[in-house]
Amino acid sequence: MNVRGRVTLPIEQGMDDQLPQILDRLGADAVRNSDGTWLPEITSQLGVKVYETYFPARGNQEFALAHLDARPRFYLMSDRVTAPAEGPLAIDIMNGYYKMQVEPDQGDLQRWWEVIDRTTGEVVPVEGWSVSGEGADVTVTIAAPVAFHVYTVSFLAWQVWDSTQMYNYTTNNWENDPTRVREIGYDARHPDAWEFMTSSMRKWCEERPEVDVVRFTTFFYHFTLVFNDLGKEKYVDWFGYSASVSPLAMEAFEAEYGYKLRAEDFIDEGYYNNSFRVPSKVFSDWMDFQSRFVSSRVKELVDIVHSFGKEALMFLGDTWMGTEPYGKYWPEIGMDGVVGSVGSAATCRMISDIPGIRYSEGRFLPYFFPDVFKPGGDPLGEANESWLQARRAIARKPLERIGYGGYLSLAVQFPEFMARIEQIADEFRSIHEVGEGHLPQSSTIRVGLLNAWGAQRSWQTHMVAHALWYKQIYSYLGVLESLAGLPFDLQFISFDDVRDGKLDDLDVVLNVGAAGTAFSGGEQWLDNDLITALRGFAANGGGVIGIGEPSAVQHQGAYFQLSDVLGVDKELGFSQSTDRYPVERPEHFITADLPGALDVGEGAGDIFATGDATQILRLQNRSVELAANQQGEGRGVYIAGLPYSHENARVLHRAIFWAAGREADFDAQWVPSNVGVEVSVFPEAGKAFVMNNLTEAAATTLRGRATGLDGDGAITELQLDLEPMESRWIDLQG
């Protein structure tokens, strides 16, 4: 295949001679600049679409400096400080914060700040504390604290320096570059700022007839990113709203919702409503409020862009709070496309599944930056790793476009890398060519992932910072990573959805996460309607898969409230007196492709079978790691953790089939015998896309029907020998 298109490349000045040929080789139909590069004059003659980056809420330092009251703010909490035996307690609220980034906002602080006794949870009355100091040196003194109680100060602060620009600035040592300033942002809610944003947008569009696509580096409110007193990252929450606050917004909220906000609504005991917290009513209201505001304002900017005949493309994202693409108001914006960084199959699906846009684009790794494109660097290896991860997801739900970022002049110094991304671009386009607009086929088993967030956080569960490894998430992220390449149409459903009857639309439901988190559900499971809905679902033949600490909350003699369905519970110490005689019975449909131990990552602690009916499929160190339980008509599967691996994805694939009671169909699903190989079936085209996910050669057999995953025709068996990383289109007819 040698079709052109669907690929965006970064270009820069000084490469005019090479550019046409490079674009042609890769079939690139769009170009972009990067942070620190400018498009060459030749661009308009290249016959490609032109992207240019735009920052709505920062970038004009002159405006920013003239409107310091338009700076965005955030809510921050001081250290936890223990009161002495007697006398007042002085808290240096800026201790541990970076004074270049944060400055307390002392405006009406009695209204917006809060001093809390963390031993009791009580608020200290405003008469009980006073503030001294100014600028970034501010002390709060509690006149008469209770001896040995712990206190915190919640304070509103100015964002003195834009978080992303600060990150780029410090990372790239721009302090040595006199052309760089420390950029200050401005808040779209400030009337002057908003007026400035719209007029700037118009002016910018006017001045750039050559730009086809405005690539918004998202919009107004940065995710929570706070630095410490050494300028190192102190707090990061890619989903955080604590940098979206302002008195203006909070007063508008109060006027609309009829209740006052308080600092603690954002501070949340110091957890800042991160997405692991079961969202409070107030926080959900705030998200809705800000999302509605941001979306409506973004729509105005997008309308301006459209009025100039340009497209609006959102980078997902830095200042993306309020434009979450699975949010309620997103489709109303009318964004043309979303581009995002692809770090895994799950992040790829996070982009490719976005509703309400015409196209999604994945920015692939590696970024053309000197950290990788240097002597001794391995850009080829990184490209392969990135592609192998993303290809599984693309073959399930294709991105419309792919692209790269950074400095092309660096990349061309690595010819093997350039040759490889040429192959990748062709391989990518073939999925669109063969698929002819059809998506690959999914199993008819309807699968839902249940947590407190539901659809609002589709493909965004168990994440802290974007696509980074954390010890407490990788054993759960593996579930999403597996599902991102498995042939199921995954629905993300919330506990409220369950209460609204949503389980009727599902065959199998998963609850995945650590106890108490929004992903497991915490005290949500004390709700009788929720728990009986799940038990009823199982009793009627539904499948329930629990991973980690599903439905966990200590109550009435059980920790997993779904222990009856799952057949397992967790030992917290209280039930050690009950003797257990666990027997591993490792042979099962679910483990048919898992010859040895299951890698459960961090695992879930001491899991025991609640009765003899539970089939323990894997038992390690006296703890159940994989179990299957028939409960009435329905089935429960428990997995202690599922970091991503080819084997684990297969275990989940089989677990879903077993939970759905559909294991008899599995043999005709074109599932490769080799777990390192995966397949996407396109019945309309009569073809299947077979991917060797391994960096070594792979032999496999495949069994399925000419009709694809369904039907009742004869089953054909194919034998394939695949090169390392190879993908191959095969004919379903055999």
Added chain:
Amino acid sequence: MNVRGRVTLPIEQGMDDQLPQILDRLGADAVRNSDGTWLPEITSQLGVKVYETYFPARGNQEFALAHLDARPRFYLMSDRVTAPAEGPLAIDIMNGYYKMQVEPDQGDLQRWWEVIDRTTGEVVPVEGWSVSGEGADVTVTIAAPVAFHVYTVSFLAWQVWDSTQMYNYTTNNWENDPTRVREIGYDARHPDAWEFMTSSMRKWCEERPEVDVVRFTTFFYHFTLVFNDLGKEKYVDWFGYSASVSPLAMEAFEAEYGYKLRAEDFIDEGYYNNSFRVPSKVFSDWMDFQSRFVSSRVKELVDIVHSFGKEALMFLGDTWMGTEPYGKYWPEIGMDGVVGSVGSAATCRMISDIPGIRYSEGRFLPYFFPDVFKPGGDPLGEANESWLQARRAIARKPLERIGYGGYLSLAVQFPEFMARIEQIADEFRSIHEVGEGHLPQSSTIRVGLLNAWGAQRSWQTHMVAHALWYKQIYSYLGVLESLAGLPFDLQFISFDDVRDGKLDDLDVVLNVGAAGTAFSGGEQWLDNDLITALRGFAANGGGVIGIGEPSAVQHQGAYFQLSDVLGVDKELGFSQSTDRYPVERPEHFITADLPGALDVGEGAGDIFATGDATQILRLQNRSVELAANQQGEGRGVYIAGLPYSHENARVLHRAIFWAAGREADFDAQWVPSNVGVEVSVFPEAGKAFVMNNLTEAAATTLRGRATGLDGDGAITELQLDLEPMESRWIDLQG
């Protein structure tokens, strides 16, 4: 040394010729029979005290069969059963129980039984359920359960077979022995049974003038020991009171305490108030009530024994509920001594520290039973292991006596074993000889172990069944095992003691255990008085050592409520957004004898330092395993778990010194440089007892003063080379 005495041996018939010589070799001054052996006629001529076993509450089957209403009972819970979508729910309450042991007591069942909706915690009204069946086949039917709610039945049941006798019967295959019956017990609260017990006691004493010591195999109420439908152990709690119930007792309780008891007071969601549960007010009342009753009745039996000029010795124990030797009413009984099985240093201290008796006796391992004393068995190895464990404890707080049990005729077939226990007996007696009634010296650092039980469970924390290994306890039991041989006078204090000011008597306090358990404390830590008492203690220079999940309960942004003092907290998932930059600084006073990693056993999960001030001494897999924190005048030490080892005992020894701010004194404490060696110092004798705890030779240096652990004289250094397992008396003068 060749002093006689302090040793009890089991003797039996058919060894008359050998007995005098064996007793002489071992210096035994007392003999006993065992279960299944009888004392020979020659006994009275041996010049030794004679023990004989006595069972107050079982053993007369004729009486038992004639008084089936005097059988003891227990409270049991059925399986947890999920209600169907519609229709009634029938629960086979005996499912999983052993019908030879358990039979539901249907007397006034509407008063004593309880059906509970475990989904809501609500009690189903008695009109809502009915009982059918009889004997051991009993079904409870809930007429109109809520669909998909989980139900349990709590029922009172007869103990049809005494638990210990059943265990012995099935273990020893007595079903093939026609002289054996399935013994049924009788409840001391039953008037006829009590009359029978006292008259039998008198008669027994009268008929046995040759017996000097009545060895009571404890008394009336068995610890909770229930078997499953295969006759295997189903539930065991060495501290359980659920086999102490009867309508008579509960009615007497109600009359005295003024409130009604209900089944759930004993069932406790199926956890049966095991000692890991923070005790409820009702359960504490019940313990007090039964202990008072049992103790007063036991005193009557002991008085009878004394009236015959005999001694009363209690074996600790099978049916020991109500005679816990650290209980409030214990000293009033007037028991002469306690004998218990020694399985470790901690169980040895559990016996040797018992107050209010004239002597304690440790029954050493191995028991002279054919499971060990057989070709291929290793009785010598077991004797060495047992002695090395117990010796540490004996050298700190000597037992008054030691002894063995089982069949002497088996033991004499192993001459190396006999030779070894002869050495052990001499070594044991030397401690009494040299000590001359003085205890070995303790550090002046006053150490307390804080939990919900306090003194009531001295040396009995973190135990399920007596001295057995459980996965969730060994990392905590190591703390007790270490302390049992360390030179500190340990106080066991309760949270109530802290509220009463008891911390004033301490320099260092330990809180050790898993979150939510009685040993960590659970929601006790939400009490402001408790938490401020601890923080104030630390602020005034006290030391706090937390092991595992100390003070853990999620509240106001912290999980460890003492995180400010300990300098660490546990990541439950909510604070992952906070960046951490842990740096291990392994060199510290506490780790001076720990060259490598710390073995924390099961560990405590993801522990992080709360700030830079915390010194992380050991960091593994991104989790803090050992940390030291200076907080004001006081100090906190955190350890993630401390299974017993020589190294870990030393870490704790040093941690206590550091927490107390006394590390400068450590060099003169006669602490061996080799962690495999320990020392007990007897300043009155001017001597120290040096023990090589290793089964290999050990070289060590020792530094201390002639005055013992205190004083300010010159420090002497000794160098010793010790044989494997050797103990040696050294002169403090050098």
